[in-house]
Amino acid sequence: MSVLNENIKKSHSTPLGAGRRIIIAGGGTGGHIFPAIAIANAIKQLQPDADILFVGAKGKMEMEKVPQAGYPIKGLTIAGFNRSSLIKNIGLPPKIIKSFFQVRAIIKQFKPTAVIGVGGYSSFPVLRVAQSKGIPTFIHESNSFAGKANMLLGKKATKIFVATDGMGQFFPAEKIVVTGNPVRASIAHSKVTQAEALSFFGLQSNIKTVLVVGGSLGAKSINDAIANHIETFAEQGLQLIWQTGKTNAAHYKAIAIGKANVWVSDFITQMDMGYAAADIVISRAGAMAVTELCVAGKPSIFVPYPFASEDHQTANAMALVNKKAGLLVKDSDVNEALINTVLELSNNELSQQVLQQNISALAIKNADEIIAQQILSSI
Known part of the structure; x- marks a missing residue:
């Protein structure tokens, strides 16, 4: 030197x-x-x-x-x-x-x-x-x-x-x-029960709950798929916690008006509540979303953002899919494939258990x- x-x-x-x-x-x-x-x-x-x-x-x-x-x-x-x-x-x-x-x-x-x-x-x-x-x-x-x-x-x-x-x-x-x-302490060390979290969102404790998150700005393809099939959730006995992000939030909120099984907002300030309430999560595959879902230990369906640099969201999601710790729906297929994947997973308790065990094993x-x-x- x-x-x-x-x-x-x-x-x-x-x-x-x-x-x-x-x-x-x-x-x-x-x-x-x-x-x-x-x-x-x-x-x-x-x-x-x-x-x-x-x-x-x-x-x-x-x-x-x-x-x-x-x-x-x-x-x-x-x-x-x-x-x-x-x-x-x-x-x-x-x-x-x-x-x-x-x-x-x-x-x-x-x-x-x-x-x-x-x-x-x-x-x-x-x-x-x-x-x-x-x-x-x-x-x-x-x-x-x-x-x-x-x-x-x-x-x-x-x-x-x-x-x-x-x-x-x-x-x-x-x-x-x-x-x-690194994960926010409120999530890493959360002691919130599912019953407490569902009460926080004003939802019922005996109905399977799907959490949808697409980032702070929102994920248009995911939001549109949810909006196009919003009636299906009630028909199939599911309730929904829907974080739309800021983009077009008013439009998506209007779609959910009068639906008792849907909680909707552009942002969830207490994300520990969101994860605790969920039985199944739909999410983009940014690094922190993937990490938080490992810590939360939730059966998850990832829809990677296809225009992320070096397509890193697909790489993030595939790292879990290859370990049977998550499911993947391509953004281009999201309108039809997403709702079908949600329904299949919600009706298969064994698949939920396998995904939960495998994703939890990856948590740090x-x-x-x-x-x-x-x-x-x-x-």
Whole structure:
């Protein structure tokens, strides 16, 4: 190691027991934000005097959720690549350049001991600048198929925390630590009974319940399939907890008016209640949705979003399907195949038991603690 690199390393080292200064970068979706907050909470549990600063993208979900969790956050003027409309990317280069200047100012002022990237386009400039300054960097890759930015950053990362085995094709094997994905404490340690949860939603305790979730913005294909077959649920003796997401929420709520067997809202604030109430779950296959369903131990039908980068949602779902821990319906087949799959599963208790046992066996409830311990022991 060169003298320069040795001096940089020493300048960023912290005596054992002294407070660490840690930046957590990334966001964009709940699948990045909630694990990031879980990691921050675990670090504070182990090292109460640790100083934690979040860095995210202005106008994104993290700018609201992180302060609600009690942490400060700095916003970058940055945007992601728009795959659906190339013309919308004209203003992207100036934003990226500006974000690097913003990151340099943040790092100069905060003087972090370490930087953690949790995914989302705001994590790239933060980790890139930190690595250029010799600051230890850590990556959490939540998906079964790594993103290109994380693969690039992984070459100089101190450690890379991954959700599943087999990630050596994306990252240097010696840096990989299989930890699983951090889950919100309210879900990981939930003691809510199904009867309590059904009462929370105003539903009956003696009727099989299907939970539908498609993310904070909603999943149009799933929502439309549910809307097109809304009468079938009552006809087949099923009740429904339907999180529509924000997009077209009013339309879907109108469809459910007057249906006593349907609870509908654009967002479920207490997701532990949603999981506890459900007998069967219909979900996209984002990394955190998959992880939470493993922890909740629910028979699940996954409808992967087909336009996710590198089709990682299909990879996430297939990791469970191959272990008989979940079912998969293609997005292109969802209108007819989804309701048929739900009805077949709801009428087959043995299939429900097998799926529940197998998905529960994949649960890791203390990933946040493992990651926090690994980071603090490395800086």
